[in-house]
Amino acid sequence: MQKVRWLAARLSPQRLLYAQLAIMLLCCGLFFGGHATAVVRFEPRSLYINSSVPGAATTYKVTMAYTTQTAVGSLDMLFCMDPIPYDPCVAPPGLDVSGAQYSESGSAPDTGYTLQTESPNHILLTRNPAVVVDGSQVTYTFDNVVNPTDTSHSFAIRLSDYASPSGSANMQPDGSIGVNDLDTIDLGSVLAQVGEGIEIETQVPPYLTFCINHTVEPDCSSTEGEAYTDLGTLDPSKPLTTTSQMAVATNAINGYSVSINGITMAAGTNVINALTVPTVSAPGNNQFGINLRANTSPNMGADPDGAGSAAVISPSYDVPNEFAYNDGDTLVSADSVAIGKRFTISYIVNSSPNIKPGVYTTTLTYFAIGNF
Amino acid sequence: MKRVTSFLSSALAVLFVAVSVVPVSAATNQTSSGGPSSSTGLSIQPRKNYVVNPGQTVTDRLQVGNLDERAELHVTFRVIDFTYGGQGGSPKLSLAQNAPPTPWSLRPFMKLPDSVTVPAGQTTQFSYSISIPKNQGAGSYYSAILYQATGGNSGNVALNASGVSLVFVSVPGTVNEKLGLQKLGAYASPNNGTTGQFVYIATSAPEMIGYLLKNSGNVTESPSGSITLKDMFGRQVNTIGKTNGNQALALLGQARLFTTCIESKQTQVQSLGGTANVTDTSCVKPHLFPGRYTVSLDAFYGQNGNQTHEINATAHFWYLPWWFILAVILVIAVLTVVIVWGKRRLASVIRGTTYRTGFGIRRKR
Structure with a gap:
């Protein structure tokens, strides 16, 4: 009974309210609490490469300004595919800084380094520690740096400075540094990318293949009809119905799009209206439309076939038994490498009983385009 | 009479000769069987990139392949402009013959042949040049080369095949670079990012992270960086190292959507010690627990010799599957019942006494 009295006294409405508020605040802290980290960057910073030819020996110029005014003994430059300093570093294929010759332009105390090459993708500039000037720009030049050979991806130089002339004691074997590394003063990355040479390439160049006809093979090795x-x-x-087929493939990493262009069926100034939105076939009405699916009403067409899985049909043309047509529409797109896929295009034409006489025709041009 | 006969015979002879020389065209059929009269299958290089200094001319070669083993391929060339068609990477072509050049057009600077004929099953190279004027400003310039294959030109529905090569030129120098982040978060897509939408509360585990960048500068940009995903306890769930694995471009003026898988088939296979097929970049369902997630984007961009810019942003999303929502509702319902029952039980015990606030408990006499 004493316990009941104790409990009853404590279950007063005010105390219940306080308890609910406390639980809610705890939940807010749990669910909405953030984890703030202070990040200090070299600002501004830039990289100039004298020649963007893959594999060429050229000059690199890193221009930067120190943000934190403190004693700096070393400046670390790690060349990686990824600019994020906390991620493992993958060296750009073909890059080699081991033969780099160093020079600098700027004013003391932001200069006075000597070059120490740690590996083909790692440079350490070292000196007796000296307090740097906040915001003053300095350029570090490296001659005879061999460019990477991969033209499909950018690469980065991860910059970081340290009080110790030996660089970071905490850098991991994979080149990453901890998010809360106390050794690092300032951070920053600069980006670059080598371009394509205009000589014959030694690797398989990107290609885009496309064919269209009454029937085609998925790899365009043969076509039939007119x-x-x-x-x-x-x-x-x-x-009135008919079909045609097209096949597309690309090894380009951005994939491709196929668009269709041309006016609707017309006989002079008389036109058969194109279906601007997916619509079922309705005989007795003026309609012109296409789709890229197997249909049962009317019974024609086929679903896409072939090994390529990255290609998708645009929603307006991806509904069985519904047809549409808009000049300039994208019919099919793939956002990455797409091996040969074949699409069957179904065309329908309906006419009203009072359609004006004439020979109704259209010329449709299909454009296969690499994406950017 | 003889003259008439002679005249008639001569006329008939001339008529006979004329008829035997002039070809007779067959009536048009539905579709002809057998191979095409001209090829409509071609292979091209989809994209070329150049760095060209002002006053410099570059000459290069492009390949056109005829995929048809039986018919010749007749291709005519035309340089056209293009821009973005939306948030994706599909170009929007400017096909009108008299279309005015865009501010970034290469049409005034390119020279290429009018046409080429490629024998059946063969590949042909043709040369073309790009000459940048001496006083041309630094920035990005781009146009497209249109390969028009001569296809059908009769019948109710005639079909033509065309290929398009995109040509990008970067004129070095001091440029204006500006990428602004417009959106960041979980992205729900049924087709690996081709279509979809941002989601804040997801009832099925989102497979992609997306971010929308608006290019207000005068150069095309291809940002690079990483995305970190953390749960509501601050634990790192995943780090996506390639936020722009396809090196997609944001064209001038475009708000470009970049998407990346939280977990991809490639990384899943590699994490199990296998070798991934590099052509398969599809996403897989990530292993997420219900709750609130934080997405942190760290992206870099910058042209050669220009300042490197960095975009740091954070966003959140909730993953609340239906089974979790139902479980929470069930738990709340059970707790409510327990609390209400408990209070009623307590109240009934108290009613057996003379308890009043401030007066203490007195047993009823």
């Missing part, structure tokens, strides 16, 4: 078709006589009681 690149045109006659639909016959317009009939308001049923749709």
Whole structure:
């Protein structure tokens, strides 16, 4: 009974309210608490490469300004594919700084370093520690640096300075440094990328293959039929239909798009309206549209086939039994390397009973384009 | 009479000769069987990049392949401009014959042949040049080379095939670079990023992280960096090292969407000690627990000789699967029942006494 009295006295509405508030604040701290880290960067900083030819020996110029005004004994430069200093460093293929010759331009006390090459992708500039000037720009020049050979990706130089002339004692074997590394004073990365040479390349160049016809093989090794078709006589009681096929493939990392261009079926100034949104076939109405799927109404077409999995059909043309057409629309796109895939294009034409007589035609141009 | 007969015979002879020389065209069929009369299959190089100084001319060669083993490929060339079509990487072509050049157009600077014929099953190279004027400002310039294959030109529906090569030129010097972050967060896509939308509360584990950058400078930009994903306890769930693995570009004026998998098939296979197929960049469902996640983006961009810029941003999203929501509702319901029952039980015990606030408990007599 004493316990009941004790509990009853403590379950007063005010105390319940205080308890609820405390729980809510605890949850807020748990769910919404952030983890702030202070990051000090070299600002500004830039990299100039005299020649962007892959594999060429050239001059690199790193221009930067120290942000933290303190004694600096070493400046570390690590060349990696990834600019993030906390990530493992992967050396750019082909890069070699082991033969670099060093010079500097700027004013003391931001200069006075000597070059120490740690590895083909690692340079350490070292000196007796001296207090640097905040915000004063200095340029460090390295001649005879061999460019990377990979033109498909950018690369970075991870910059960091330390009080010790020996660099960081905490740098991991994979080249990363800890987020809260106390040795590091300032950080910063600069980006660069080598360009494509205009000589014949030694690696497989990017290609984009495309074919269209009545029927095609998924790898475009052969096509059948002619690149045109006659639909016959317009009939308001049923749709006129036909199909064609196209196949696309690319080894370019950005993938491709296929777009369609051309006006709708027309006989002089008389047109058959194109279906601007996916619409079912409705005989007796003026309609022109296409899709890239297997249909049952009318019974025609086929779903895409072939090994390529990266390619997708645009939503407007990806609905069975619904057809659309807009000049300039993208029909198919792939956002990466896409091995040969074949698409069957189904065309329908419906006409109203009072359509003006004439020979209705259209010329459709399919564009296969590499993405950027 | 003889003259008439002679005249008639001569006329008939001339008519006979004329008819045998003039070809007779067949009636048009639905579709012809057999191979095409001209090829509509081609292979091209989709993109070329150059660094060209003002006053410099570069000459290069491009390849055109005829994929058809039986018919010749007749290709005409045209330089056209293009821009972005949306947030993705599909170009929007400017096909009008008299379209005015864009501010970044290479049309005035490029020279290439009018046409080329490629024998069946063969590949042909052709030369072209790009001459940048001496006083041309630094920045990015781009246009496209249109390869028009001559296809059908009769019938109700005639088909033409065209390939397009994108040509990018960077004129070095001091440029104006500005990428502004517009959105960052979890991105739900049914097709590896081709279409989709940002999500803040996801009921199924999001497979992608997306960020939207607006290019307000005068150079195309391809940012590079990493994304870190942390749970609500601050533990690092994943670090995505290649935030722009395809080296996608943000064109001038474009708000470009960059997406990357939280976990990809490649990294999943590699983490198990296997060798990943580099052509398969599809995403897999990441192993996430319900809760709030923090996405941190650290991206860099900068042209040669220009200042390197860095974009740091943080965003959040919730992963609340339906089973978790139902479990939470169930727990709350059970707790509510327990608390209400407990209070009623306590109240009934108290009613057996004379308890009043401030007066203490007195047993009823």
